Amino acid sequence: MKLNLIKKIMFVATLLLMLVSCKEEEKTVEKVIEKPKVLAQKLTPVVVNQPENTTAPEGMVWVSGATFLQGAVPQDQMAMDHEKPAIEVAVDGFFMDVTEVTNAQFAKFVKETGYMTTSERKIDWEEMKKQVPEGTPKPHDSILQPGSLTFKKTKSSVANLYDFSQWWKWTIGASWQHPNGPESSIKGKDMYPVVQVSFEDAMAYCEWAGKRLPTEAEWELAARAGNYSTTYFWGDDANLLKEQANTWEGEFPVANTKVDGFELRAPVKTYAANAYGLYDMAGNVWEWTSDWYNTNYYKDAAGQNQVRQNPKGAGTPYTENNPYAKEKIIKGGSFLCSASYCASYRVSAKMGSSTDSSLEHTGFRTVTSVDMLK
Numbered sequence: 238m239k240l241n242l243i244k245k246i247m248f249v250a251t252l253l254l255m256l257v258s259c260k261e262e263e264k265t266v267e268k269v270i271e272k273p274k275v276l277a278q279k280l281t282p283v284v285v286n287q288p289e290n291t292t293a294p295e296g297m298v299w300v301s302g303a304t305f306l307q308g309a310v311p312q313d314q315m316a317m318d319h320e321k322p323a324i325e326v327a328v329d330g331f332f333m334d335v336t337e338v339t340n341a342q343f344a345k346f347v348k349e350t351g352y353m354t355t356s357e358r359k360i361d362w363e364e365m366k367k368q369v370p371e372g373t374p375k376p377h378d379s380i381l382q383p384g385s386l387t388f389k390k391t392k393s394s395v396a397n398l399y400d401f402s403q404w405w406k407w408t409i410g411a412s413w414q415h416p417n418g419p420e421s422s423i424k425g426k427d428m429y430p431v432v433q434v435s436f437e438d439a440m441a442y443c444e445w446a447g448k449r450l451p452t453e454a455e456w457e458l459a460a461r462a463g464n465y466s467t468t469y470f471w472g473d474d475a476n477l478l479k480e481q482a483n484t485w486e487g488e489f490p491v492a493n494t495k496v497d498g499f500e501l502r503a504p505v506k507t508y509a510a511n512a513y514g515l516y517d518m519a520g521n522v523w524e525w526t527s528d529w530y531n532t533n534y535y536k537d538a539a540g541q542n543q544v545r546q547n548p549k550g551a552g553t554p555y556t557e558n559n560p561y562a563k564e565k566i567i568k569g570g571s572f573l574c575s576a577s578y579c580a581s582y583r584v585s586a587k588m589g590s591s592t593d594s595s596l597e598h599t600g601f602r603t604v605t606s607v608d609m610l611k
């Protein structure tokens with residue numbers, strides 16, 4: 238009973254959005270192709286090419302500035318409501334990490350700062366209470382222990398793919414050093430992407446590194462690498478998936494055929510890079526961005542002619558069907574994304590995750606603007 242309660246609480250706090258996303262998918266069975274919102278006046282980025290007097294910081298490459306359509310492309314039949322309509326944006330160039338932040342990089346940060354991640358901290362019921370329905374009883378202290386959400390493959394086929402509690406488990410002792418629970422370890426996995434890090438943890442890392450998280454617009458610009466009209470960064474051919482990305486192949490979440498070679502995370506740089514030399518912009522682990530997740534953002538931006546020059550996303554978070562959510566956008570999908578599900582390795586795909594949530598399939602990478610170079 239108690240475990241069910243804490244699971245319920247954690248799900249309200251962290252996973253309701255996923256549920257909402259899938260409900261959205263249900264609603265979009267009748268596919269409506271919406272026209273992209275292109276402005277009458279042509280937008281242009283201020284910074285396009287890498288300035289001659291600059292050198293890319295170690296482990297980063299230049300992402301050229303461009304004007305492009307952010308959001309779903311018309312031929313993408315998997316696109317959800319929150320990816321539409323695409324809006325025209327002008328985004329300046331910047332430097333981006335070639336890979337997701339690795340365990341080795343995160344370990345260096347922790348060693349130098351003594352930083353303790355969200356999932357390693359004592360749970361503050363007074364804080365958690367604000368994110369769950371009023372009147373939710375306080376779980377027993379034995380359950381309110383530091384931990385995180387881990388993935389557990391199911392033993393048999395799942396009839397209801399909208400009930401995430403079948404494969405996400407609240408695991409006491411799970412953290413970035415023990416991604417799949419206290420018995421698991423990152424030993425020998427220096428080059429694997431760090432996971433079980435919250436938005437707050439990613440921000441702390443950025444501050445230490447003198448970097449920042451990308452906006453959603455920057456992330457899409459980087460993922461596309463000059464390829465502005467296709468569903469995936471490599472084009473529209475879904476058959477190329479296994480060479481391009483670490484995703485879930487087979488029946489989710491019960492049987493993984495591992496056609497791409499990995500059931501869970503893969504070391505960074507295992508799959509093909511995009512045209513800018515960025516790895517794992519599709520799959521492997523989800524990546525935090527700095528934008529609030531707001532299910533109405535594109536519709537509002539299209540209707541109100543909001544600023545489209547280096548946009549920083551919605552001004553406030555809003556998750557349809559979950560008034561308690563204060564979520565940031567994550568991009569790129571993960572090793573758990575399958576073609577039969579959300580196919581979130583599509584460039585325009587996204588999900589919301591609350592700022593204090595950590596999950597086994599979510600990490601991040603950093604960016605640096607020209608004006609941030611030392």
Ligand SMILES: [Ca+2]
Pocket residue numbers: 483484485486495497498499500501572
């Ligand atoms: Ca895989």
Ligand SMILES: [Ca+2]
Pocket residue numbers: 337517518519520521522523524568569570
């Ligand atoms: Ca990724």
